[in-house]
Amino acid sequence: MEIQALAQAHPEHWRQAAALRTLALDAVAAANSGHTGMPLGMADIATVLFGKHLKFDAAHPDWPDRDRFVLSNGHGSMLLYGLLYLTGSPDVSLDEIKRFRQLGSVTAGHPEYGAARGIETTTGPLGQGLANAVGMAIAEEMLRARFGKRLVDHRTWVFAGDGCLMEGVSQEAITLAGRQALSRLVVFWDHNGITIDGAVALADRTDQIKRFESAGWSVYDCDGHDPEDIDRVIGAARASDTPTLIACRTHIGYGTSAQDTAKAHGALTETTLIDDAKAAYGWDRKPFDIPPDLKAQWEEIGRRGAAERLAWEERRAALSDARRREFARVLAGEPPKRLSARIKALKKQISDEAPKLATRKGSEHALEVINPVMPETVGGSADLTGSNNTKTGDLGEFSPENRKGRYLHFGIREHGMAAAMNGLALHGGLRPYGGTFLVFSDYARAAIRLSSLMGMPVTYVLTHDSIGLGEDGPTHQPVEQLASLRAQPNLNVFRPADTVETAEAWELALTATATPSVLALSRQGLPTLRTDHKGVNLTARGAYVIADSEARRRAILLATGSEVAIAVEARAILEAEGIGTRVVSMPCWEIFEEQDEAYRKRILPGGPVRVAVEAAIRFGWDRWLYGERGKRGKSGFVGMHGFGASAPADELYRHFGITAEAVAEKVRTLL
Amino acid sequence: MEIQALAQAHPEHWRQAAALRTLALDAVAAANSGHTGMPLGMADIATVLFGKHLKFDAAHPDWPDRDRFVLSNGHGSMLLYGLLYLTGSPDVSLDEIKRFRQLGSVTAGHPEYGAARGIETTTGPLGQGLANAVGMAIAEEMLRARFGKRLVDHRTWVFAGDGCLMEGVSQEAITLAGRQALSRLVVFWDHNGITIDGAVALADRTDQIKRFESAGWSVYDCDGHDPEDIDRVIGAARASDTPTLIACRTHIGYGTSAQDTAKAHGALTETTLIDDAKAAYGWDRKPFDIPPDLKAQWEEIGRRGAAERLAWEERRAALSDARRREFARVLAGEPPKRLSARIKALKKQISDEAPKLATRKGSEHALEVINPVMPETVGGSADLTGSNNTKTGDLGEFSPENRKGRYLHFGIREHGMAAAMNGLALHGGLRPYGGTFLVFSDYARAAIRLSSLMGMPVTYVLTHDSIGLGEDGPTHQPVEQLASLRAQPNLNVFRPADTVETAEAWELALTATATPSVLALSRQGLPTLRTDHKGVNLTARGAYVIADSEARRRAILLATGSEVAIAVEARAILEAEGIGTRVVSMPCWEIFEEQDEAYRKRILPGGPVRVAVEAAIRFGWDRWLYGERGKRGKSGFVGMHGFGASAPADELYRHFGITAEAVAEKVRTLL
CATH class of the missing domain: 3.40.50.970 (Thiamin diphosphate (ThDP)-binding fold, Pyr/PP domains)
Known part of the structure; x- marks a missing residue:
């Protein structure tokens, strides 16, 4: 639809969408970087979705029964930030919009989960948001089955671009969603025909409609700039008993002189281009200046779900204590006592x-x-x-x-x-x-x-x-x-x-x-080494002494997983020769690294030779072979030096020299 | 088709396929591991393809104009090894078949490129072979365009299973192939309805026919055990002007008591099962015993392309010297002088x-x-x-x-x-x-x-x-x-x-x-540091001194990429303070590791403090901060300690403390 016709036919919608568009134009221009084209192209869809369908209460972005909105084409982040700001998010102020892509702002270049509520997932790496959404929709089904429809009854909506659909992960996601008939999952495809390199057709001519149908999805097509058409297909999607793709015919960089070109994908920052675009939108405000009545309209949208949320809160309050506590526990991610x-x-x-x-x-x-x-x-x-x-x-x-x-x-x-x-x-x-x-x-x-x-x-x-x-x-x-x-x-x-x-x-x-x-975890059988029961979780320190030296300590063997048993065996050989040997099991380097220095030095004191044993390459082990030592001792590594081979496991351990005898011999050569 | 009917209708085909099947049964049983079901299921397709269509000369597996055969479902490796042995491969003897999955054999658990000619690519990680084949088919088109059809005129054939088709990489591969209209690429889908977890339908109900059509492929369907039907669809595929998928209805573990079950995917090793299967095949030989007349038939197949290869050799010989040399040069992978x-x-x-x-x-x-x-x-x-x-x-x-x-x-x-x-x-x-x-x-x-x-x-x-x-x-x-x-x-x-x-x-x-x-490579601009031209390739040593100390050497800065300039700047600060500082550029750790110890010690002598500078995490740097030192010096790292942030690059470098001043300060604290 032409801009003028659209603006005249749907003046209120048009102004609302224009607010999203101009915020994107202004923020990208202020940052002098970012992606203008997607927000301009998908603003109409977002306006209809948020304005009429998305179940949310902007003031309570944590409401558990809210619809999830996923911006899988995350480079269009300004569209999401604009929606959050306009609808009245407690976390996204106009100042944050003005600080788009600046250090410490909640409005990062790509949406970062945790920066502001309402950002349901971190996106930018293409296809991930779409695949996250499949998990979200599965979660909704599972929790609805467990806690009932009065508590869990929402949808997952996804914006996705051609990049999302070209990435292989999208195929894995949509076929999984199709198999599981995730009927509350709706994906809006920003079908604008443009990627960074130029026309999509340069690289891809896939019939996406047919592809999604092959995966068991319902597919609808709409004019992505016509609010009535968008509303119509969303209605159809809501009634579907399969996941739904809505192919939205859109124009990237809609209304700018760069419309329908790869240039529009990135940052449109030229003053003339921006001025012309705003003129085309019928927008005559200063940068970042949203008319109060328009902001009020958007905030009204933000309150659209408030009554529904309150009713939900009442239903939750009416639950039995045990059930309410259990619901709260799992939502908080607290393990059971x-x-x-x-x-x-x-x-x-x-x-x-x-x-x-x-x-x-x-x-x-x-x-x-x-x-x-x-x-x-x-x-x-x-x-x-x-x-x-x-x-x-x-x-x-x-x-x-x-x-x-x-x-x-x-x-x-x-x-x-x-x-x-x-x-x-x-x-x-x-x-x-x-x-x-x-x-x-x-x-x-x-x-x-x-x-x-x-x-x-x-x-x-x-x-x-x-x-x-x-x-x-x-x-x-x-x-x-x-x-x-x-x-x-x-x-x-x-x-x-x-x-x-x-x-x-x-x-x-x-x-x-x-x-x-x-x-x-190992494929092969391993002996139980921890035969002396201790209630305390020793793995919680990352590394610990699993077998200490009896003779004067001259060697420390560091090992993980299946090689700890080999190290314990090597220790027996060495102790029999009078070489005092400690074995340190290191099930989690990261946690060991977080321990205080005193603990780390108690486990790995300076002095003895150190030999690490792991049926993997050495890369990274130098941290523990050399690091934090009072004086330089000698050290060695028993493990892999390249790729493996096809043979029975025992033979491979011998072939690659990862044996107790090889460890003992390595220690001997270092003493 | 029922086995008895098949055997009677196509006795010669049946015996040839039975040879492949029994070799797979025997080799897996001998190894007591492997995957029986796929070779049993795809033996008929392989027999028709090799018997009638594949352009190859078994005695000359390196013939550049051979058809490429890719076993993307690489766990069925015994099918490939059987084909190579039976047709007379110079690299795969019966002894190698008997040593299936043993150390040092060419018949590894999954086909390993380089182990034997005829193994066109390493497969096992699912979907990879199919995607490799797309590259091979592109290569054929490119080389045909460059050297002409008289020299380059072959096809690429792929065997793929449900796993290959479920992996996301397959979507990327098939849509690329469709876009590029790779008409000489034919994929046989082993459509047996079974994966490791059970029925494919547990996880996937994709309409693969429709999916491949959406990507611009031609699709045919056949009874994967009926040689006439297989031959018919291969003929159709050869005439296609798009890539072709042949959906082959097959039975995994065909003819065994485990047929059509997930059990058949793995190693079928029970004697009774094997004996019963051989009886069903009408096979009464000892393990690994192929009747001489049958082996002769297969070797005849192996020679099917000999005349064509000789004619091709003549065409190559008739090329101009320059053209023949150029063809040989690029095939040998030799860079031009x-x-x-x-x-x-x-x-x-x-x-x-x-x-x-x-x-x-x-x-x-x-x-x-x-x-x-x-x-x-x-x-x-x-x-x-x-x-x-x-x-x-x-x-x-x-x-x-x-x-x-x-x-x-x-x-x-x-x-x-x-x-x-x-x-x-x-x-x-x-x-x-x-x-x-x-x-x-x-x-x-x-x-x-x-x-x-x-x-x-x-x-x-x-x-x-x-x-x-x-x-x-x-x-x-x-x-x-x-x-x-x-x-x-x-x-x-x-x-x-x-x-x-x-x-x-x-x-x-x-x-x-x-x-x-x-x-x-960097996004951001970097100064040219190597302003003193040297013909010799310094990067060929992996690391080298890019700026040496003037004052007495007390510090060595190790850096790569964009941080070398920061290290050089830090050196200037330190030298101005009388702290002699060497800067080592380390563009390639792997090559530096390969240098002799004398060179490495010349570049990184013991004694001075060492500080590494890289805008990445420290993991791995300890090798160069501590390793190979005459005596323990102090060392430090200036770089990242976790994920980055969204802000202008200069601000980020300051925010994360990766600056010349920070490097200089780190050196000062270590001295």
Whole structure:
């Protein structure tokens, strides 16, 4: 529709949308950077969605039963900030809009979760928001099944661009959403035909309508600038029993001289262009100046859901005490009080029975204890359920027929799984964990990073954590993944040595509030090393002495996971030779790093030679081999020096020289 | 089709396929691990493809104009090994089949590129082979356009399973293939309805036919056990002017008691099951015993392309000397002799002019020198062409209308781009490079790993390599990517300090034979530090002294990329205070690690305090801060300690304390 016709046909809508557009123009110009084109192109859709459909109460952005709005094409952040400011967000003032993209503002270049309420997820890396939204929609179904429609009854709306749809993670997300018939998920596709390089068609000619239909979605098409048409299709989407894509024909940089060009994707900052655009919009205000009556209209929109929220609060207040407390507990992400005792009991049982168990199997034992007392856990695997040992008997399978199921067959979609886990956690009320092989964390890396950046306490169950997986060979054998995950800020990488440590790691993962966890678990059986039961969680210090020297201490062996048993065996060899040897188990470097220096020095005193043992590459180990030493001692490393090989696991350990005898010999050469 | 009916209707085909099936049964049983179900399910398709359509000459697996056969569902590796052995591969003997999954055999758990010719790519990580094949098919089009149909005229055939199709990378690959109308690419989908967790429908109900059609593919359906039906659809695929998917209705574990179940996916090793299956096949031989007449039939198949290959050799021999040499040069991956002189000339020019340039812009200058003398380069970007500076004027854009174009708009598909680059390199005759932001290497991580594992000399142009990108904020600011890429074996991570180092890094990347390279490049302008022209490639040592101490040496500053200039500035401050300070530029840790100890100690002698400066996290730096020192000196790190923030770049450097003054102060506190 032409601008003049649109403005005349829908004057109120037009002014409201123009407010969003001019705020975007002004903020990008003030920052001299950013992305103008998307807010200009999607302002009409946003105005109709917020004005008529989105269930929210701007003054209470934490209302648990609000609709979730996800800006997956996060570079258009000014559209979101404009919506939050105009509707009366307590966190986004006009001053913050003016400080767009400046240090310390809540209006970062891309929406950052936690900066202001109303930013439901961190977006910018394309496709992630769409995949988060799938997790949010699953969360809504699960919680509605658990707590009832009077408490949980909302939708998830997504803005997405061509970039989101081209990224592979979008395919994983939409096919998962289709399989699960997430009817309360609606995606608005900003179908403007333009990406950074130019026309979308340069790189892509996919029939997106047909593609989404192939995934089991309903698809509607609309003029993304015609409020009546937008309203019509949203109505249809609300009635759908499948997820819905709305293909919105839009113009990037609508109303500017750069309209429909790649230039509009970025920052439009030329004064003339901005002045001309404002003139086209019929806008004659100074920068950032929203007429009071227009602001009042938007604030009225912001209050649209207030009565509904109050009614919801009353329904919540009417719940039984126990139910209200439970609802509050899971939304707050508080673990149940019983968890700690259950973990302790499991630890005692394992220490007493001292089984030889793979830590992936130990993890299953832990989950069998955890899941019954934590109804908020959601488990799943990327089609490796029997290998990741992620499913316990009581979970039930989530499906359109069983929304109470707590286990998700994520499919062979590691990336989509991780992003959906983020969405489940962002929604609140659930604590997701998901499994794949450690090496295939590579597929999910971009989403795991967002777990850390957003501080989502999700748990990645990453089994088959070394050459110990054997014959599947180097494509399946992680050697650098431990290092690359340890390099990521705000991620606890646990590599437990036995089932006792595994249970402790699970306790830490499930009580974390703002840090995701990786559990790197063995395929192969491992002896129980912690046979002397201690109630205290030793893993909570990150590293500790698991076997101390008897003879005068001349060596310290540092090890994680399956190699702790090798180090303990090496210690026996060395002690028999009169070489006093301490073994330090280091299940979580990150937590050990956070301990005070006195503790760290007590565990790793200067003087003795240090040898690290890990069936992975050395990268990163120098921190512990050299760091914080009173005087320079000698040190060495026993582990991998490159990619693995295909052979039975025992042979591989011998082939690559990761044996107790090799460790002992390394110590001898250093003494 | 029922087995008995099939065997009777096509007795010769049936016996040939049974040979593949029984080899898979026997090898998996002998290894007591592996995947039986896929070879049993796809043996008929393989028999028809190899028997009638695949252009190959088994005795000459390196024939450049052979068809490429890619087993994307690589867990079914025994199918490939069986085909290679039966057709007479010089590299895969019966003994190797018997040593399936054993240390040092060429018959690894998953097909490993380089283990035996005929293994066209390493597969196992799902979806990768399919995406490699897209690169191979692009390579064929490009080389055919360049060298003519008489020399280059082949197809790419792919076997893929449900896992390949569920992985997001498959969407990136198939939409790229559709856009580029790669009509010589044919994918056989093993449509058996089963994955590890059970029925595909547990996780996925995608209409794959419709999905591939939405991407511009032709789709055919066949009974995957009926040789006539298979032959019919292959014929149709050959005539297609788009890429083709053949949905093959198959039975996993065909003919065994585990048929059509998830159990069949893995290793079927029970004697009874194997005996019963062989009986059903009408097979009465001992394990690994192929009747001589049947082996002869397969070897005849292996010779099917011999005449065609000889004719091709004659055509090659008839080429002009220059053309034959050029064809041989690009297939051998040899850089042109002129390259070195061109790089030197650029270095001299830059040293003389000493511009302030972003290294991404410096990289563009290097490419402007390189691309005209290396017609084998193929450039591209994941929709960030203007930001990655990957396009030079002479390349032309690859498209169905211009197969001579050397620039690819990969679309917003980092993962598909990386996997296609692997395919381009695997095909031979081309040297691909592709760009995205450094942080988004996370999206491509699984494919970058395969570049290293296979030793593909591809180049990743990763710009915007630090907080120096500014306002886009933490989602776009890499802080851990340098560490996580450095952790990967066999990957040279270059982070050049200026345009001279950038040119040197390009020279090393383009002359590498079995190692991929990352070029981490700045968004922001950097001064030219190497103003004193030297012909020798200093980056080829990995690290070198870029500015030595004048006063008595008391400090060594180690830095990379944009922070070398900061270190040089800090040196000036310190020298003015009489503190002798050496600055070591470390553009490539991996190459420096490979230098002899004497060189390393010359560059980093013991004694002086060491401070590392990098706008990234510390992880990994301890190797250079502590390692190899005669006596323990003090050391420190100036860099990032977590994720970045959204603000102008200069402000961020100040905010995070990465300044010359901060470096100088760190040195002072350590002295």
